[in-house]
Amino acid sequence: MHRKKRVFVVTGGGTGGHIYPALAIARGLQERFPGSTIHYVGGKRGLENTIVPREGFPLTTVHCRGLERSLRLCNLAAIGDTVRGLGQSYRLLRRLGADVVIGTGGFVAFPVVMAATLAGIPALIHEQNAFPGMTNRLLAPRAAAVMLTFPEAEKRLKAKKTVLTGLPIRPEILSATREEGRRYFGLPEGSQVLLALGGSRGAKRLNEAMVYLARRWAGEPRRQVIHVTGEVNYEETVAQLKAAGISLDKCGNIKVMPYLDRMDYGLAACDLCIGRAGAAFISEVTARGLPSILVPYPHAAENHQEANARSLEAIGAAQVIMDRELDGQRLHDAVQELLEQPDRIAKMANAAKGAGRPEALTMILDEISRVVMSRK
Ligand SMILES: CC(=O)N[C@H]1[C@@H](OP(=O)(O)OP(=O)(O)OC[C@H]2O[C@@H](n3ccc(=O)[nH]c3=O)[C@H](O)[C@@H]2O)O[C@H](CO)[C@@H](O)[C@@H]1O
Known part of the structure; x- marks a missing residue:
């Protein structure tokens, strides 16, 4: 248990596949760091808008949009949205005084985690699949640590540090x-x-x-x-x-x-x-x-x-x-x-x-703790 009150920002969205792991981590943080603030950042349209408030976490939404895999005009709009989301995220993280940001993938994690690294706030990401999603592939080189579910994901990412933690499951x-x-x-x-x-x-x-x-x-x-x-x-x-x-x-x-x-x-x-x-x-x-x-x-x-x-x-x-x-x-x-x-x-x-990794959540929290503790 840790006494100092911290501010954690958790982000990940679009579908349940990104949101449920983020919520499991958020709940774990609540227990390990009692009295700390845990803030969820989601996209304007994702499922997180219904799921996260139900779970009792404060939610702020920012602009984000996925890039098409081919060159199209709508990519310009996506870039515009992402830049806007980046600015919103940067200001939000500063206002909250975030100590660390944890991203679990989905389009929204991109502006939030990117803004964290630009603001000098350490960020960790969790990848659920053996073939990492685009957001995490882009973010991996900037993250303090990339936590993995499958060992195969490592060779598909350019990460400074990877940790095989597994994916948190219901107790x-x-x-x-x-x-x-x-x-x-x-x-x-x-x-x-x-x-x-x-x-x-x-x-x-x-x-x-x-x-x-x-x-x-x-x-x-x-x-x-x-x-x-x-x-x-x-x-x-x-x-x-x-x-x-x-x-x-x-x-x-x-x-x-x-x-x-x-x-x-x-x-x-x-x-x-x-x-x-x-x-x-x-x-x-x-x-x-x-x-x-x-x-x-x-x-x-x-x-x-x-x-x-x-x-x-x-x-x-x-x-x-x-x-x-x-x-x-x-x-x-x-x-x-x-x-x-x-x-x-x-x-x-x-x-x-x-x-099997029944201890996935503990390992994830240990990794986050390590990063948080290294901050003054
Ligand atoms: C279609 C698709 O793209 N799915 C993706 C989505 O999965 P998704 O979030 O749907 O998760 P999974 O398909 O892995 O699991 C389904 C979850 O629903 C539960 N369940 C299911 C049926 C039921 O009757 N009762 C019940 O409780 C299962 O126990 C499990 O916890 O995000 C995951 C993480 O990024 C990806 O690996 C999956 O490929």
Whole structure:
């Protein structure tokens, strides 16, 4: 615990992928530096405008905009917005008396972190993916330290210092027990449990492949499925299951839901999981030491989900199926093959555990503390 009151500025925005890690860090700072000020800086339009106030942190927004990857007129507008955001950020950081700035990526992190370094305020950045986003690639050379989720990101950044910290995950994901998970879903003793989900919004192709798998497994109590479809695709998936002649009430071993609030129990209960390759999901899976089949979302920025998935594949923790190659038969065969080889599953689980970083938040806070303490 530290006595001196500090001013921390946290920034990162646009999507949940940047905002949730920033909030986890903000909460961690609150605990480690009681009485300190933690100020969030977001963009004018990002999701942070709804999420951050709900979490109780003061939020100031600045101008920012992403550059198109090709030369276009709208890039001029983006440059204009960024320069404006840079000025706003500079004045804000000075007014707040910021001791340190922490950026987690997204367009808004660019003007804020850049302004910090221009004002002589140390800045740290956190990169969630194996293929770093454009903002963090641009900022890395100016940051006091770049904290990474995946070791592969290092070679794609020009950083003065990198630290492999991992991505902070919700504490309950680590603490849930297998028994609690199995009880929550009413799963029979000794059954093999498969958890399938396509990121926070679901994945249509994965859902279709899962319908095929359900057809092969329906009524087999030793094989249990928890299938999270995503809100948008739920009705359609249920209709496809019905059309395939599967009665969810009668078969008893296939559970289908639009969203799983208790992801802690889902992960705790399962023996194998199938999912996209978002950084948060992968961090949860590895922190729990779970073997996985990953189907990277093919339209993620700069195909970063494939880079995430390949990172796990390279250490033997996951099997990767590309979205374009995914179909029911392929998925069913891959799952079946794995479940029939307990040794292989155990090896994958071990490799996943080795890559897991349950202490991510502590490491991140340690790194921030080091930088703060080096300031008078
Ligand atoms: C489509 C896309 O570009 N996604 C990106 C986004 O991911 P995003 O922020 O969507 O995060 P992930 O896909 O990694 O994880 C989804 C999160 O939602 C939770 N969950 C999901 C479904 C559910 O029913 N219940 C539930 O609680 C999961 O436990 C996990 O915590 O930012 C990440 C960090 O930059 C990137 O790695 C991802 O590629």
